[in-house]
Amino acid sequence: MGPPRIQSEPESDPSDPYLRDAQTFPHLSPEMAARVTSYGTEERLPGGTLLFQRGDRSVDFFFVLEGSIEIFELDPHGTPNIFTVHRERQFTGELDLFNNRQILVSGRTGADSRVVRVKRVDFRRLVSGEPDIGEIIMRAFILRRVGFIRHQQGGVVLIGPGHGADTLRLQRFLTRNGYPHKLFDTDVDPEGGGFLSCLKLMGGQLPVVIAPGDHRVFHNPRDATLADGLGLTEEVDPGHVYDVVVVGAGPGGLAAAVYAASEGLETLVLESLAPGGQAGTSSKIENYLGFPTGISGQALAGRAQVQAQKFGARLLISRPVIAIDCERRPYRLRLEDDRSVQARAVVIATGARYRKLDVPDLERFEGQGIHYAATAMESQLCTGEEVIVVGGGNSAGQAAVFLSRTVARVHVLVRGPGLAATMSDYLVQRILSSPRITLHTRTEITALAGDTLLREVTWRHRDTSEVSTHRIGNVFVMIGAEPNTEWLHGCLELDSKGFVKTGYGAGGHPLASPYETTRPGIYAVGDVRSGSVKRVASSVGEGSVVVQAIHGFLHPMPG
DSSP, X not given: OOOOOOOOOOOOOTTOXXXXXXXXXXXXXXXXXXXXXXXSEEEEEOTTOEEEOTTOOXXXXXXXEESOEEEEEEXXXXXXXXXXXXXXXXXXXXXXXXXXXXXXXXXXXXXXXXXEXXXXXXXXXXXXXXXXXXXXXXXXXXXXXXXXXXXXXXOEEEEEOTTOHHHHHHHHHHHHTTOOEEEEETTTOTTGGGHHHHTTOOGGGOSEEEOTTTOOEEESOOHHHHHHHXXXXXXXXXXXXXXXXXXXXXXXXXXXXXHHHHTTOOEEEEOSSXXXXXXXXXXXXXXXXXXXXXXXXXXXXXXXXXXXXXXXXXXXXXXXXXXXXXXXXXXXXXXTTSOEEEXXXXXXXXXXXXXXXXXXXXXXXXXXXXXXXXXXXXXXXXXXXXXXXXXXXXXXXXXXXXXXXXXXXXXXXXXXXXXXXXXXXXXXXXXXXXXTEEEETTEEXXXXXXXXXXXXXXXXXXXXXXXXXXXXXXXXXXXXXXESOGGGTTTSOBOTTSOBOXXXXXXXOBOSSTTBOSSTTEEEOGGGBTTOOOSHHHHHHHHHHHHHHHHXXXXXXXX
């Protein structure tokens, strides 16, 4: 087996939001406090008054004038664990105040207090109408969620073998959706922190997710089941017609949602897994405009998601779209769980996925040695080991550089003669100069071997036919791009590789928008679009620009 994985308590360092008290738990000025008060209702409450509790939706925003509000979670014995206290001119809340998900923590007055209660609709008016206060609130909410994740507060317990495919799937789902959790790796601790014996769980039932408070146990749940159980999903009315439904929450889809919602269009985003798309699996994007030190794909997507929700866009996660009724309008999109949503206009931003290796036993080792993402979560699996990265594009280059910080050696395998034609120069130079990265050109994997986990990889040089086998248990596959368009067959015109054709009608005549498809009111942006530039910045640009065309479709000029 690979080395056991232990998710330990993170050490304190300057990046810890709880050490940035002035930003994470700010005190507003008296002048700002007066403005906040004008949006709500002042209340005097005795100490111990419960204001909200974990699992509630659409909770109010509270601003403390006198006294205090304690933020707490219940320990396994039902005892409140207070980890934050808001005092005079401080406020409650975190990112779930921008959506209708179930909140993660509970709050009560710590003493006799005087507070301002701001209802949800008035909270949105406050954030948009007082931009200086809104900026402080937004920054604090983001930092508080980061603090929850970092300190494993307000989340769930995940128990299972750390290298198991389903344990990794569930951890990846929670991580990419920004949901706090604590992992008990049963390869390290067979008792799962005492939960297994306490809840009478057997090893064969793993992995499990345990919710705090009521200790509900989810036995190896599907992503959608877990999303529903944790209140990550929002209810949608199948009879309601949205102005815009965006399918896919990658960079292009989130950009379209931000611009559509900010311009007053009622916007719903449908996402099959988590915000970020393929870009969300990138450890660091360094050539995206405005981020000179780089930003991870997940962090970029998280910020964009909050931005869209701030303007009123709704996000429905873990709900793949499986079909669209193109023959009538408003368009109806059918979801995997037999629900449906209606839209006057549709933006297809489902992106692309990496191609799979053409090698025997690949599916057997997917998730148990074969990976399609290289984030901090995956890097923990192979610290100090040798790994393989397959691919010559920027994603592969970013993965190789990122992994080289913690692994013994990264073997980069490409079928072509080099990297210059497919990878940005700054990444090529880092790979060539790194003592921990070895580039193998004209090389391809021919065989995989192992038991429950991948143990050995065989590769062959395409010119010399030289074959070698290596004791390697983790392969990161980042080759090519296959569009996520299976659900569109029979509706739109696709190119020979399955990407959506845009800009020209069924008869070949040019359309008003380069992003319009062969159906009026249906647009495609980002990697899913035929002929697009496969870069994050390009996808964001297309997602923002397409909204102008949507306005023209929904509100055509007379004459």
